[in-house]
Amino acid sequence: MELVDEYRDLAQSRECLRAISELVTRPWTIMEVCGGQTHGIVKFGIDRLLPSEVSLLHGPGCPVCVTPVEMIDSAIDIALSPDVIFTSFGDMARVPGCETNLLMAKARGADLRLVYSPLDALEIARANPGRQVVFFAVGFETTAPVTAMAVHRARAERIANFSMLVAHVLVPPAMEAILSSPERRIDGFLAAGHVCTVMGTEEYRPLSERFGVPIVVTGFEPVDILQGVYMCLRQLEEGRAEVENQYVRAVRASGNPTARDMITEVFQVVPRRWRGIGDIPASGLGLSPAYAEFDAERRFRLGRRDPAPEGECISGLVLQGIAKPMDCPQFGRRCTPEHPLGAPMVSSEGACAAYFKHRAKNARAAS
Amino acid sequence: MSDDEDAGAACPLPISDYPEILLAHGSGGTLTHRLIESLFIAAFANPALEARHDGAVFEIGGTRLAFTTDSYVVDPPFFPGGDIGSLAIYGTVNDLAMCGARPLYVSAGLILEEGFAMAALQRVVASMKAAAARAGVELVTGDTKVVGKGCGDGIFINTSGIGQIEEGEGISPKGVRPGDIVILSGDIGRHGMAVMAAREGLEFEPPIQSDSAPISGPVLALAAAGIELHCLRDPTRGGLATTLVEIAETSGTGIGIDESAVPVSDPVRGACEILGLDPFYVANEGRFVAFVPAGEGERASRILAGDPLCRDARIIGEVTDAPAGTVTLRTLIGGSRVLDMLSGEQLPRIC
Numbered sequence: 175m176e177l178v179d180e181y182r183d184l185a186q187s188r189e190c191l192r193a194i195s196e197l198v199t200r201p202w203t204i205m206e207v208c209g210g211q212t213h214g215i216v217k218f219g220i221d222r223l224l225p226s227e228v229s230l231l232h233g234p235g236c237p238v239c240v241t242p243v244e245m246i247d248s249a250i251d252i253a254l255s256p257d258v259i260f261t262s263f264g265d266m267a268r269v270p271g272c273e274t275n276l277l278m279a280k281a282r283g284a285d286l287r288l289v290y291s292p293l294d295a296l297e298i299a300r301a302n303p304g305r306q307v308v309f310f311a312v313g314f315e316t317t318a319p320v321t322a323m324a325v326h327r328a329r330a331e332r333i334a335n336f337s338m339l340v341a342h343v344l345v346p347p348a349m350e351a352i353l354s355s356p357e358r359r360i361d362g363f364l365a366a367g368h369v370c371t372v373m374g375t376e377e378y379r380p381l382s383e384r385f386g387v388p389i390v391v392t393g394f395e396p397v398d399i400l401q402g403v404y405m406c407l408r409q410l411e412e413g414r415a416e417v418e419n420q421y422v423r424a425v426r427a428s429g430n431p432t433a434r435d436m437i438t439e440v441f442q443v444v445p446r447r448w449r450g451i452g453d454i455p456a457s458g459l460g461l462s463p464a465y466a467e468f469d470a471e472r473r474f475r476l477g478r479r480d481p482a483p484e485g486e487c488i489s490g491l492v493l494q495g496i497a498k499p500m501d502c503p504q505f506g507r508r509c510t511p512e513h514p515l516g517a518p519m520v521s522s523e524g525a526c527a528a529y530f531k532h533r534a535k536n537a538r539a540a541s
Numbered sequence: 542m543s544d545d546e547d548a549g550a551a552c553p554l555p556i557s558d559y560p561e562i563l564l565a566h567g568s569g570g571t572l573t574h575r576l577i578e579s580l581f582i583a584a585f586a587n588p589a590l591e592a593r594h595d596g597a598v599f600e601i602g603g604t605r606l607a608f609t610t611d612s613y614v615v616d617p618p619f620f621p622g623g624d625i626g627s628l629a630i631y632g633t634v635n636d637l638a639m640c641g642a643r644p645l646y647v648s649a650g651l652i653l654e655e656g657f658a659m660a661a662l663q664r665v666v667a668s669m670k671a672a673a674a675r676a677g678v679e680l681v682t683g684d685t686k687v688v689g690k691g692c693g694d695g696i697f698i699n700t701s702g703i704g705q706i707e708e709g710e711g712i713s714p715k716g717v718r719p720g721d722i723v724i725l726s727g728d729i730g731r732h733g734m735a736v737m738a739a740r741e742g743l744e745f746e747p748p749i750q751s752d753s754a755p756i757s758g759p760v761l762a763l764a765a766a767g768i769e770l771h772c773l774r775d776p777t778r779g780g781l782a783t784t785l786v787e788i789a790e791t792s793g794t795g796i797g798i799d800e801s802a803v804p805v806s807d808p809v810r811g812a813c814e815i816l817g818l819d820p821f822y823v824a825n826e827g828r829f830v831a832f833v834p835a836g837e838g839e840r841a842s843r844i845l846a847g848d849p850l851c852r853d854a855r856i857i858g859e860v861t862d863a864p865a866g867t868v869t870l871r872t873l874i875g876g877s878r879v880l881d882m883l884s885g886e887q888l889p890r891i892c
Contacts, residue, residue, distance in 0.1 A: 175810050187874035219876020281561045290741070290816070396874045433585075511883075512571060522817065531880040 176421070180340070183341070187223075190400035194407060197223045202410050203229045203359050204403060207345060209236035209523025210394050216528040219394040228403065231495030232528075233427030234348050234451065235366050238265045238521035241341045244479035246271035249339055252308050252474050253284035259302060261295035263508050264288045267390060268431055268511075268520040285325040292324035292338075297329070308470045311338045311490050316368045318342050318459055319433035322440035325461065325468045337470040339462055343446055345369050347457035352494050353385045360495060362406040364392040364399070367421040372437075374429025378417045386415045393421040401472035430511035440465050449517060450490030487504040487516030499526040506530060511532045566687040569779030569824075570883040576789075578820065593773060593791050594712045594713040595636040598706065606797065607642035609633055610701040618665065618696055620739040620753030622731070625698055628826060631755045632777070633702040634676040638757035639773040639829065640824035641712040641764060642704030644676060649700050650684040654693035654726065675753035704757075708764040714791035716771040722838030723796060724831045726759065727752070728804040729781050732822035734812045740751040749808050754827035759848040768841045770830040780822040782880045784830060785868045798858035798880070818887050821880065832860065 180186070206212060212232045215221050221230050244336075253260035253329070260276070267288060269501030280286040292309050299307035303456050310417070311321040321338065328336045345366055352358060353363055365378055370391045378389045388409035393403030402420040409416060419425055444460025459519055460471045468474075486504050491497035499505050509515040509532060513515045570673045577854050583588055589597035596609030618625040630647060637644040649669065673680050731752040738745055744802065756775065763770060770794075776784035783805070789796045805813075806821045813820050825848060833841045836854045845854035868880040 175807055177813070178810075178814060182873045185873055216875050217878055218872045219878050220874075223874070224877050277563060277565070278561070281563050290743075396872075512565075531881060531883075 178395065181393070181397040182218075183397060185402055186397045187398055190397060190404055191223055192402050194228065194400070196538065197404065197407055197411055198227045199411060200227055201227045201229065202220060202299035202361045202407060203362045204362045204364060204406050205231040205232040205233045206364040206392070206399070206402075207235040208364075208369070209521065209528075210368070210527070211235070211364060211366070211392065211399060212396050213400055213523060214235070214396060215460075215531045220396060220399055224265065224403065226404050228407065230403075230496075232492065232525040233352070233363075234448065235345065235524070236493070236518065236521050236523035237317075237341075237343055238269055239489060239517040239524050240343055240348075240448040241266070241269070241312055241517070243271055244284065244447070245339065245341050246275070247479065248283075248312055248471065248476050250274060250276060250279045250387075251471060251476070252339065253279050253286055254282070255306075255474065257305050258284045259287060259305050259307045259352065260294075260310070261287050261289045261298060261307060263290075263312060265522050266310055266312055268514070269517045270514050270520070292321045293327075295338055296324045296328060299333050301417045303335060303484070305335060306473075307336050307339045307476075309336070311340045311342060314343055314345055314366065314369050315373045315437070316366075318441065319430070319436045319468075322436040325440050325465050326436065327470060329465060331355055337468050337473045338461070339470040340441075341446075342441070343448065343457035344443070344457050344459065345373075346349065346381060346456050347452075348448065349381055351451065351454050353381065353387065353455075355496075357494075357495065357496055360387065361410055362388040363390070364402045364406065365389050365417075367391060367393045367398070367425060370419075370421070370425045370429065370494040372377050372430050372433045374420055375417050375427045378434065382415050382417050388415050390512075391416045391417070391419045391421050391425050393424065400463055420437075448493075450493055452490070485515060487514040489518050489526075492518055502526070543566075549566045550803040555601060564613065568883070569777070569783055572687050573779075574882065585746045594717065594785075595639040596642070596702075596704075596706055598640050598642075598713070607637050607640035607704045607706055608701070609640070609851055611636060612697065612699040614694065614697050614698065616735060617693055617739050618661065619738075620751055621735050621748050622663060623753035623826070625696060626665035626667050627672040628751075628753050629698040629700045630669050630676060630678070630680075631753050631826060633700040634678055635775045635826075635829070637702050637704035638707065638755075638760040639712075639775055640704070641709040641760070641770060641773065643704045643761060644678045644702055644755075644757050646681045646705040647673065647678050647700050647702040648682045648684075649680055649687070649698060652693055652697040653685065653687045654695050655687060655690040662696070665698075667839065672755070675881050692814055712773055712774050714774070714803050715859055717788060717792040717794055718771060718834075719794055719860050719862040720835040721771055721832045722835055722841075722843065722856055723785075723798065723858040723860065724833065724838060724842055725781070725803060725853060726756065726762050726829050726831070726845055727827070727853040728806045728809070729776070729825055729828060730805055730809040730813065730820035730823040732777075732826040733780070733891045734818075736824075737816075738812065741801035743812075745808055745812050752825055752827035754850050756827060756829050756850060759845050759851050760831075761847065762844055763833075766839055766840075766844050768844065769834050771834070772833060775829045776826045777824050778826060779882065780816055780820070781830070781868040782819075782821040782868070783785050783882050786880060788830075788832070788881050789868050790866045792860075793865050795861040795863050795865055796858060798860060798868060798870050800870050800872050802855060802857040804853045804855065822883055822887050830857075835847045835859075
């Protein structure tokens, strides 16, 4: 299959690994930002194939994981309201709120429908004029253009029974928060490839310069990740700190201007609470005043909730690369995909889920 | 474990964890297994059930029989490559084949929702008739119930089947031994993707057809050729990965699989890539894995490849004794990872 097989090629992978081994002269720590990259690394066993000098840390690039608990609870409340059809991407359905999750709410009578696109949710609204249709708008900059388009169309077509619960987050502020942390141990970054398809690469330059770290925009297949790691290590060994693009087949420096225009039209930058990490200023997207009528929080008159206690979940440490999933005392014990204590164990991009799915049995068998 | 009438109260499954049944309890993953283990097997413990195979095997008057049952709730009832009727026949026939039995007789119980179109029912029945003929079984008894509108999703079908075991002993997960070779009869992921596409209105180019088919023919061909069959299983809901994990756990062996050896057709790969699904966890309805002794792998693959349903049959792995109960996948790029069951349905990813 074109554009996939070449990037899972055994010979190419071996060549990248050989080049990496010859290149490194000292230990380096690289963080891959995107949860999709984390899964690729664990799924293909890349971290175990790299030389021991190279450590990979997993970043906060799992939008499902960082959606605040309070927002999950709001989603559940809305879903259980009469005459509501609550639509969401599949990932969100198992994420635990304070007491329950959307799938369990469905078992109790909520009309929850899993969709592949917010435009599907808009179609449901058109088909059900007597019901309120709410879409759970989650994701980084990758999904923001298409959720923006859904609202844009809703306003143009005067679809009054459609609204969105918006939880979009932005990558650069999260990277800045991690780089500013006194516990930071990161030498370089693999930036999220699909985010950059939309946003381009330029906004990472100030981060790279200010903190002196190489940032390599990287794809998701094994060869992509190995090439991204190589490019990052080469910069580190040469003492450079620049923004480079490995994912040239999908990312241009200017990104996708049409998509960005749609984001700017519909959204504005807002502060956002990141689950496990805390409040990061100017790190989220919310509906701009012109589109405020489509904000589900306003429409359903949801008050601002107090931050919920995190309990035993150490997701904040995992998402910032300070701890690995297996460092958590509850990993695989009281925290499993069936009984998650937090989001990273159930999200398809969560680091804990990646390790549990692909590694945990080894650890359990060995212990 | 109490033998009371209301055994549920004494069930070791912490009911407080799941006061209601979730869809995940029916997906074939860990929740399904926990429910079966802690509620059903705990309540009805007996040797046939505890073999945890696709059917029950027992002997009556010197004749070894296999007996199985399955229920079909697929939505939509008609999909590319099949329908709930043919699926109901082939599914039960295949479970008998997985016990090494020649399928002989099936029953069918239909639960129809008020308002289900008669024309649709006629189509289903015609399909069952054709499927039974193709599979060489007779439908000898049945039942029909109708429930009120809103109380059943159009049509549900339960089929049970009886077959006779002529050759082979103890074909079940407990028959698997270190050194065995694992053979897969064809490419994976067709049925699950075909049904998902039909249900969600996704149009893949070319359209994906379910692989629903009776596989007793190729299985009996292996037995007739004198291949010693240690275990057979069809990877239905939960997919190939779940089936292999079940077998590894029940047999206490380790199974190693070569990812590059597992065939996945391009249309299925493409559909899975777009939706972020893993073909290893997608249901199949016309495929099986066979565990045969070391040294028999090549011959068994060749015999299977002679059957039109098993043209892509190949060796995909081997059985060791460690790590016990674990399936290890050797990845495309030379790494390795452990395959485990999912806890619920695979859900398409965000980005």
